[in-house]
Amino acid sequence: MSITVDTVTPSSSPSTVPAPAKKKQVRRLTPDTSQRTRLIVQSLFVLLNAFLCVQFYFFVHYFESNATGPHVARPAGVDGWLPIAGLMNTRYFLSTGHVPAIHPAAMVLFLIFIASSLLLKRAFCSWLCPVGTLSEYLWKAGRKFFGRNLVLPRWLDVPLRGIKYLLMAFFVFIIGSMSATALQDFMVQPYGILADVKMLHFFLRIGGPALIVIVVLAALSVVIKNFWCRYACPYGAVVSLVSLLSPFKIRRDEEACIECGKCAKACPQNLPVDHLL
Numbered sequence: 610m611s612i613t614v615d616t617v618t619p620s621s622s623p624s625t626v627p628a629p630a631k632k633k634q635v636r637r638l639t640p641d642t643s644q645r646t647r648l649i650v651q652s653l654f655v656l657l658n659a660f661l662c663v664q665f666y667f668f669v670h671y672f673e674s675n676a677t678g679p680h681v682a683r684p685a686g687v688d689g690w691l692p693i694a695g696l697m698n699t700r701y702f703l704s705t706g707h708v709p710a711i712h713p714a715a716m717v718l719f720l721i722f723i724a725s726s727l728l729l730k731r732a733f734c735s736w737l738c739p740v741g742t743l744s745e746y747l748w749k750a751g752r753k754f755f756g757r758n759l760v761l762p763r764w765l766d767v768p769l770r771g772i773k774y775l776l777m778a779f780f781v782f783i784i785g786s787m788s789a790t791a792l793q794d795f796m797v798q799p800y801g802i803l804a805d806v807k808m809l810h811f812f813l814r815i816g817g818p819a820l821i822v823i824v825v826l827a828a829l830s831v832v833i834k835n836f837w838c839r840y841a842c843p844y845g846a847v848v849s850l851v852s853l854l855s856p857f858k859i860r861r862d863e864e865a866c867i868e869c870g871k872c873a874k875a876c877p878q879n880l881p882v883d884h885l886l
């Protein structure tokens with residue numbers, strides 16, 4: 610993206626009013642294609658995950674139907690949907706130095722996503738996570754339909770944002786306090802080995818209460834930007850905390866800023882971009 614920078618003199622003002630400071634004028638020479646690129650990447654990841662789900666479905670179906678029909682290999686990428694296994698395996702790896710035998714890809718993907726947050730902050734959420742993509746398009750649909758999204762008052766927004774950190778702390782505490790032997794014992798149990806199959810069954814045979822929760826979360830995501838991500842996702846909480854260590858920050862060019870506030874209005878995370886230093 611090319612940008613020219615020059616200096617403009619403010620228009621004349623009445624002699625009694627102090628002249629505003631000179632502002633740097635920034636003109637974009639080429640169109641900004643970042644959002645189109647992001648949409649393409651998001652769409653590719655949704656397609657990739659859909660492909661993994663279908664492949665995994667046929668893998669499980671082969672065994673559940675007494676080996677009738679074609680055999681399909683298990684896609685390792687499905688482990689990306691097992692963040693708790695990823696956390697347990699990471700803890701096991703840190704304790705023993707050995708890569709766990711059950712769901713090793715869960716650990717590898719978990720570590721890749723965490724490393725990406727260290728470098729690129731919440732790029733995982735805004736570019737890769739299919740749940741984040743769905744969430745984003747739900748609030749965009751809501752904005753189109755209702756003309757706006759609801760912004761919760763600060764006294765409610767701040768404590769609600771704490772929920773995801775509490776959930777994260779709960780998992781980190783439970784898993785962090787397990788010994789390597791206990792982790793190993795858990796992962797080699799049928800429940801640990803079949804965690805991916807259980808997840809598939811959860812969605813295929815979803816019960817009334819779980820369906821109600823998902824529908825309520827989806828409905829809230831239509832009216833409130835990124836409801837699930839902002840308030841409830843423990844994975845997002847981990848990514849958020851790690852991203853604090855990133856050397857990259859969103860910065861406002863104070864000299865160029867004309868304080869129109871459009872950046873804050875456009876920000877999907879409701880960041881006060883117009884007040885950042």
Ligand code: SF4
Nearest residue numbers: 734738741838842845
């Ligand atoms: S907050 Fe959670 S669900 Fe939302 S985009 Fe990030 S990881 Fe995905």
